[in-house]
Amino acid sequence: MENHATSMYMPTAKAKHEHPSLVTKRSVKFTKKEDHPTVTINGLKEGIDQPDCPPANDHDLHKATTFVKDAKAGRNFKFKLDKVSLDFYDTYNRWYFVYLLYFFLFVIMALALFEDPAITNLELPIWTTMTIEFVCLCYFLFRLAHSKRCMSGIFWMGDIKNWIVLSVSVITLIDMVVYVILINKGKPWIRIVRILRPLFMMNFKETKDLRQAFRNIRRSLLGILSVLVLLFLVIGLFALLAREIFEDDVLLKPDASNYMSDYFENFWDLYVLVTTANSPDIMMPAYDASPWYMLFYIIYVILCIYIFMSIFLAVIYKDYRKHLKNEVQKSVFVKRRNLVYAWDLLKVWRGGAFVMPWQRWHALMKSVEPSKSILQLKLIWKVLDKDEDNNIDKRAFMKTADILNVKIIEKSRYVPIWEKHFPRVYNSAVSQIIVKGIKHKFFGWFFDLLIILNAGLIAFRISSIEWFFLTIFSLEIVFKLYALGFYRYFTNPWDVFDFTVIVLAVILSIAAKAAKDSNTLEQRSLDIILVLRVLRLVRIFNNFEKFQVIMKTLRNIGPSIFSFGGVILVIYYVYAIIGMELFAGKITYYGYPSEETTETFNKSLLYCGNQKLNGTEFYRDHYCNNNFNNVAKAYITLFELTIVNQWHDILCLIKCFFHVHPFPGQCL
């Protein structure tokens, strides 16, 4: 590669996937050849001469920087390419603006805690919540306007997400105005529009993971639609069959109602049976009448629970994999496209091919990652520039974004603080033997053994030698701090956990001792800390390979679990708002009278404060607290419904208050 000819700069429009605004802008050709300050690069091959290469002009560099940054962050934003828009876009992506968005998203969702019906003691006046909501909306609209400024109009208009945010904001504002007017006139207004708030969560570009997870779920659900239809058809047929089989016997349920005599009630009961929630209760009356009737249920259960549910799982698994693959492919495609734009802006014609010389790459990287040292950039360059000619080809350039995301740590020998300040003492023969002993595996095993012993004693409530254990575990911390130094000790999560638990235990023990009286708060904290110490047992499991695999798996699937947790919280939110508007205050927990106190118990507080619940399973099972009186209670109720068991009893609420026919409950 001894090409000394003046490098040709050939901007082409060959990029496969054109950013349309780019095409128009790129016709501005770069022709002037300027001198540029030579960058002295230590460590790069000095033998190969650096052919002159015009530095990219500032605007191109700016554009390329923005493209690489987007590729690195996985963004897909079609910004305008003029200088002012690029500056705006840089501002748009500043971390404080982004985090402010997250903050306001959190705030607008959390408002439900303070709005009527609020959590006890957390009620805020309407004006406060309204003002907060208004501030949130203003920021959302500002953010929207900001993105509009960076994007060419057509792209902004074409993105349905922007319209959703805009229209939800407008609807919310209108709703707020209406609410304020009506409340002043003394008329109540249901703020059902709050169920639209999750749409903010889903429709900003910054919440891509959540949106992706939601889209994946939605698409997978479409896949099972046909199986679902078939399942309901089968349930419908069995409901009919049940009516014909059982009704002539005039069987009775334990609550003396007719067994399987109404078609819709049969359908409901059999649907509940698919979730196993009313098994075996629903079968017992038939079983009592004749064992042969059980054949009906056995066939039904095998078909609907075991076979259909397995098919559901298989279909969802397959569909989900497929959609996930598509999503990953799409994001790789977007990343490559951004990199291709950056490449096209900075490439240089040299030696019969387009290449990216070190000078330009370095200039690009300096503005993409100002925090990276020249040493780190050289390391990355070494990885990319395999043939060491100080030029990289397109293929190598495409790896840039991924390599930038690899964390590079400059490692140097770490010296414990003791060694730094008291080298003579720390490095003496005796001290070194101690350090070696502490670092020896037997030291670890010995304390593992003590932890097991301690856990056993805690389990069997032998607390007389608690102080001995506390002392010895405190000593362990001191020893380890001496051997490892502060930095290394406190960067190991297990050690931090140990430290926290033991130090808390020591402090609380001393406090409890000092107080002398049975101060419940301190005693109970101590009890819990005691058990947290038992959790240190998990540290011992870390010695087993199988356990490490499980922990690693959990760490790997963590991000997906969080995305889906987010989706679930969002779905809960919608249901919680609806539930609160419909059911708030209808059922309240006032305690349950025991047999002795029945007489003296306030009659109006009986049956969760609602006479309709008299005689229901719901009340009998003491479910009064499963209500929608505030957001927290609503979430807990929804969580219990998610676990599925006894959900039909909880849902009896609906029947109780609306007498809806297809949802039979035991309400009288």
Add this chain to the structure above:
Amino acid sequence: MENHATSMYMPTAKAKHEHPSLVTKRSVKFTKKEDHPTVTINGLKEGIDQPDCPPANDHDLHKATTFVKDAKAGRNFKFKLDKVSLDFYDTYNRWYFVYLLYFFLFVIMALALFEDPAITNLELPIWTTMTIEFVCLCYFLFRLAHSKRCMSGIFWMGDIKNWIVLSVSVITLIDMVVYVILINKGKPWIRIVRILRPLFMMNFKETKDLRQAFRNIRRSLLGILSVLVLLFLVIGLFALLAREIFEDDVLLKPDASNYMSDYFENFWDLYVLVTTANSPDIMMPAYDASPWYMLFYIIYVILCIYIFMSIFLAVIYKDYRKHLKNEVQKSVFVKRRNLVYAWDLLKVWRGGAFVMPWQRWHALMKSVEPSKSILQLKLIWKVLDKDEDNNIDKRAFMKTADILNVKIIEKSRYVPIWEKHFPRVYNSAVSQIIVKGIKHKFFGWFFDLLIILNAGLIAFRISSIEWFFLTIFSLEIVFKLYALGFYRYFTNPWDVFDFTVIVLAVILSIAAKAAKDSNTLEQRSLDIILVLRVLRLVRIFNNFEKFQVIMKTLRNIGPSIFSFGGVILVIYYVYAIIGMELFAGKITYYGYPSEETTETFNKSLLYCGNQKLNGTEFYRDHYCNNNFNNVAKAYITLFELTIVNQWHDILCLIKCFFHVHPFPGQCL
């Protein structure tokens, strides 16, 4: 391939996986060249002359036949190669001997229905069941002896399955003798040895599928052992945490017992919670005391139910796939080995390579599949012999077993019986138009519509025009029979289903009409038939592609489901026998008194005939029929436990009768 030289017969010992008994036997060389009757083969290329080829001698052919038969059936049996043993082995594989084995296996399992505690009205005297069991054992031992005769001693001895069958037989015989002696002395003896009976099911060569499925499950379970240990550790930790958190509040359960105060009871409750069976009941007392307590349960549920259970599923899925792959590989290997043996016996050296000429292959096939016609064999040969030189190489020969398993049907134009006997009438213009009309898709759609209409009317109990539908559906059958003829109509399962349902409905309707009084039996059969007619709706779904995919999936996974169903029935059997020995007669269903009849109800029959159940959830939920009083009831109880819901209430039996500490129930 004009090789007219005398063909060389070169028995070698080059087969990769030597059947050791084969090596010794194969030294008997075949040297004499005999004339053989030429087989005239129509359709084979007459141009290529058939070089003389010595026919395989009868013994080699016999051996090869046996090997191919084993390959075809997927058997792995190391039989001896002398003529007598081969004859014995042929007898051993006769279908009636095999089916007799299946029959006796079924009989010995089914004996549990008739042995004490027997199903009501099915009790047989001890001597009868004993005799039947003895006959079964005799057949098993005969079968074992038969297999011993066909196998060389070392192989037979080396197979653990034979020893299991033998020892279980001996143990059962001893148990029977002891039982008879003790029963004569008036002492009861628990026939717990019956739990060994499933071992017969698993350890005959003929029940390979069941054994394979069982092995697969066993191995997959080993894979989750580490996750299981971790799960129990986590439950143990949470149980400890629960005690420390909740005990100071002195919370009460609805039954007024202390909440979460005993470690083992906590462990049990939290373990039940993992199966969701006691959710949300177990959480409610804590929730009532403080909503913050719910955090404990929410963390626990997410960790143990959602994360751990998903990991379980993933690990089992992965392990199961792996083991299944191994099993398939192994069975392919066994099949190939058998075919290699057959190939080595019959191959001929010709044209520089070993080949199998048509003559030998044909002779082999004639004895492997006497039922196949020469036409079918020629078709198979045509598939194998690609270059049409009347010889196949080893690779083609290896496909033999698989191709023999492909079903070949000789298809000829089918003529409806009407056309055969009344050709003039049937082929007349009018008749042909009618036939075309019946075969037209609109004909089908019209009747589909009628089925939907009929189903709707049945669902809404509009029975006045039942006769109209019956008539028109009967006409449909007549029409279809006319157009398609008997054979084609009755080979379509949907048509057979239609026919059965409609004809039964007509007969029963007429019978009900004739009886005139409200004969419940006929009326109810009619009701059920009515609903079965609704099942014809499923036929309509068959028009949709998605549904066909589901049906096909079900058909494909059917065999595996049956194998696993078998495994489950076997496991149930063991538990049923143990349960019957422990619990038979302790709980009996005597009905539940209503409020009016409580006074007059026989006191000794209250609470399932067991005063200990007074006040338990078990009795309150009317679960008395969930007992182990006979095999059928035991199976149903186990089935209900499998569905998981309310299983802890059913298991309260154990606590009731044995006061086992780790199984708390609500027994008083």
